[in-house]
Amino acid sequence: MTDPIRRPRTLAPPPLVYAVGLIASWWLEHHYPLGFGVSPLLHTLGWAGVGLGGALMLWAAFTIWCHHTTVNPYKGASELVTSGPFAFSRNPIYLADVVIYLGVMLLIGSLWPLVFAPLVWVIVRYGVIAHEEAHLRAKFGASYNDYCARVRRWI
Numbered sequence: 001m002t003d004p005i006r007r008p009r010t011l012a013p014p015p016l017v018y019a020v021g022l023i024a025s026w027w028l029e030h031h032y033p034l035g036f037g038v039s040p041l042l043h044t045l046g047w048a049g050v051g052l053g054g055a056l057m058l059w060a061a062f063t064i065w066c067h068h069t070t071v072n073p074y075k076g077a078s079e080l081v082t083s084g085p086f087a088f089s090r091n092p093i094y095l096a097d098v099v100i101y102l103g104v105m106l107l108i109g110s111l112w113p114l115v116f117a118p119l120v121w122v123i124v125r126y127g128v129i130a131h132e133e134a135h136l137r138a139k140f141g142a143s144y145n146d147y148c149a150r151v152r153r154w155i
Contacts, residue, residue: 007076008135011127014073018097021120022104025112038109049103057096060085073128080140082147090153094124129153 029035038046063084064071070078071093085092101120105113136144 008073008128008131010073010131012123014094014097014124014128017120017123017128018101021116022101022108022113025105025110025116026108028112029108029110034111034115035109036111038107042106042109046103046106049099049106051103053096053099053101053103056085056099057093060092060096073132077136077139080136080143080147082151086151088151089155090148090151091129094129095154097124 036042061071063086064081067079067081067083069081070076089095101113101117105111133148140147
């Protein structure tokens with residue numbers, strides 16, 4: 001096995017990528033409206049998305065904490081976590097971020113977040129996840145490859 005990568009070479013802090021997409025959307029909505037209005041149903045669905053995403057994020061963070069490894073995308077993993085939400089998604093925290101992002105879109109009643117969604121996805125997928133995967137593959141080898149064969153990247 002080759003010398004493991006000490007840590008992922010993450011290019012952007014993931015929460016900041018989603019936040020910038022939402023802040024830009026909010027600003028654009030106020031200057032160039034692309035809104036759809038927020039009905040009570042959409043408002044409820046928006047808060048449900050934020051709550052569901054938050055719960056998934058907490059579950060994933062707790063699972064990582066129980067395995068005594070890091071949730072920080074700039075630090076190296078000390079253990080390959082495959083239980084809890086990691087049993088059905090290799091990236092449950094980023095999945096939670098997407099659910100929260102879409103929930104906030106419903107709360108602000110704007111289509112602008114959908115305009116930014118492909119860019120946000122590309123940055124997270126190739127600027128963050130690709131580097132984390134390279135780190136995990138280098139550090140855990142066949143165990144990580146087996147995990148990838150069993151569990152999808154998103155859902």
